[in-house]
Each structure stands twice: as structure tokens, then as C-alpha cells.
Amino acid sequence: MNANVIQRVIQFISKAAGIVLTPDKAYFIDARLSPLLREENLGTIEALLSKVEAGDRRLSARMIDALTTNETFFFRDRTPFDHFRNIIIPELIQRRPAGKTLRIWCAACSSGQEPFSLVMLLDEMKAQLGGRQVEIHASDISESILAKAKSGIFNQFEVQRGLPTKLLLQYFKKDGDNWQISPDVVRRVNFFRHNLLEDPSRLGTFDVVFCRNVLIYFDRPTRAKIFAGIADRLAPDGFMLLGGAESTFGVTDRFTSHPKERMLHIPLPPRKAPVAVPGRAIA
Ligand SMILES: C[S@@+](CC[C@H](N)C(=O)[O-])C[C@H]1O[C@@H](n2cnc3c(N)ncnc32)[C@H](O)[C@@H]1O
Numbered sequence: 001m002n003a004n005v006i007q008r009v010i011q012f013i014s015k016a017a018g019i020v021l022t023p024d025k026a027y028f029i030d031a032r033l034s035p036l037l038r039e040e041n042l043g044t045i046e047a048l049l050s051k052v053e054a055g056d057r058r059l060s061a062r063m064i065d066a067l068t069t070n071e072t073f074f075f076r077d078r079t080p081f082d083h084f085r086n087i088i089i090p091e092l093i094q095r096r097p098a099g100k101t102l103r104i105w106c107a108a109c110s111s112g113q114e115p116f117s118l119v120m121l122l123d124e125m126k127a128q129l130g131g132r133q134v135e136i137h138a139s140d141i142s143e144s145i146l147a148k149a150k151s152g153i154f155n156q157f158e159v160q161r162g163l164p165t166k167l168l169l170q171y172f173k174k175d176g177d178n179w180q181i182s183p184d185v186v187r188r189v190n191f192f193r194h195n196l197l198e199d200p201s202r203l204g205t206f207d208v209v210f211c212r213n214v215l216i217y218f219d220r221p222t223r224a225k226i227f228a229g230i231a232d233r234l235a236p237d238g239f240m241l242l243g244g245a246e247s248t249f250g251v252t253d254r255f256t257s258h259p260k261e262r263m264l265h266i267p268l269p270p271r272k273a274p275v276a277v278p279g280r281a282i283a
Helices: 003-017 023-039 045-053 057-067 079-095 113-124 143-151 165-171 183-187 220-233
Strands: 102-106 134-140 172-175 178-181 189-193 206-211 234-242 255-258 261-267
Touching: 003 023, 003 045, 003 057, 023 045, 023 057, 045 057, 057 143, 079 113, 079 206, 079 234, 079 261, 102 113, 113 134, 113 183, 113 189, 134 143, 143 189, 165 172, 178 183, 183 189, 206 220, 220 234
Parallel strands: 102 134, 102 206, 134 189, 206 234
Antiparallel strands: 172 178, 234 261, 255 261
16 A cells, blocks of 8 residues: 555545544554455555545445444443442432433444443432433444444344343343344434534533543544533533543643542533733733
């Protein structure tokens, strides 16, 4: 693969999804795009790029699917789910009147393990919720991974990662070599396509946003823009959870840490731009 082709792939995925790839990732690009070339009967990455650059939206979506990393598992990293149970829900319940629906957004949900983990956790906490409805909205840029999430079908390896046996037996049915999560659980999640580079204002206001293990793929200005979009979509007393390797530090001033837990992020109002007084320098 020559340097020009690598550069065109890098430009494509940066513009389409915000994902930063560097020229030393030639092996990665090749490994990810080769199956797509075979399936589409295209001889080279250059041939694929020509079609995509000419506006082939189907191939463009397939190329995004191929270049995104969908690694996820049930109750991933455990701690965010502990914070959800021990801090977020108790605080929200205290502040919200009984009839108020709570809204959660999983902003890069991959094959659904994160929102499905929340459904199972919320079932466990039902008595605490005092009859409050909880909506779970889950989005991803990749149509194919969303289709997998909506199918609710997981293989043996996937159900062995992070999912307690008790929950496997309670919520899943064996289906050949795979496991099918209860359709009831799938129905409780509103899956939809959303590119984090796009304005999220049409999505309404959320009490909790999980945006985990996706910002690591973006550069700092993109992360800052996404944080601002999430801060605008969060209730003033809402919460944001990030992946273990992700931080707001040095990227945005729209969040601060929860007083009880550094890794739990709470929104700050946007800082007002200083007003220029004629004839005076702005400090
Ligand atoms: C590594 S997975 C993380 C899944 C889950 N949040 C977790 O922590 O286990 C990252 C997901 O981000 C999605 N993604 C990448 N770029 C995106 C973008 N610009 N907008 C929305 N989703 C994106 C990928 O398709 C992938 O499913």
C-alpha cells in the first residue's frame, strides 16, 4: 500500500468519524479493509477509495464499519456500574419527583452490552426506583454493529465476558451455538445511529451519559467539541461516565469531578466570554 493510499484512508476516517489513524497503521488498515475488498469484489484499497470518494454512501458506511473498533463487554470495568448503582441513581432519585422519567444515553454503544448491562442493573434496583420510568437510548456510528445489538444475539465468548452466570440464566436463552437475550430487554433500549461528530441537540436532555472507550480514538479538539455537546445535553445535575483511559482534564472546562468520585463527571455551565470594554485590555 503506498503512502498516498494510506493518507487517503486516514483522511476519510478522520472526516467521516473523527478517528485519528497515523501512517504507521498501514498493517491495521490493510487487515481491516481486506475482507471488505473481498466481499465487494474490489481488487485494491485504491479502487474502494475511488468509489467512496465519488460519493458511494453504502461503501462509505461499510468502510466506517470496517475501520471502527467495537470491543465491548457486559459490565465493562465494573466501577462505572457501581457508581451508577451507589451514587447516580440514589442522587437522581432524591432530586427528581416520583413521576419523572430518567433518561440515559449510551453514546457509543457498540453491540449493546453496555445498555443491556444497565437494563439488568436497573431491574435489580427496581424497588429503589419507586416506580420511576427509565429510558435507555443507545447510539453508534456503525449500522452493522447496531444491527447486531438489536438482534440481541451473543456468542459463547461474549456471554462469558463480564456477565454473571445468574444473569445469563435469568435473561438469555440458548439458541444453537449462541445466546439470545430476552426480547423484553432489547425492547427497553432505543437503538439509533448517531455520529458523535454531529450536533446532538435533537436528542433532548439526559440525566446520565455513558461515553466510554470511544474518545480515545479522537484528537483533542474533537474531544472538546464532543464534551461541549454532551454538556449541553445533560441536565445541570446530570452525570457523565468515561472509559478508564479517558479524561476531561486539559480538554474541556464544561465538567468537573463529582465530590465523592473523581472518575464521575458532572457538568459546569458554559463560561461566559469576557466582555470587551473599549479602551481597556482584557486580562
Ligand atoms: C470500543 S467501542 C466502545 C463500546 C462501549 N461504549 C464500551 O465502552 O464497551 C467504540 C464504539 O464507538 C463507535 N464509534 C467510533 N466512532 C464513532 C463516532 N464518530 N460516532 C459514534 N460512534 C463512534 C464504534 O463504532 C464502536 O462501536
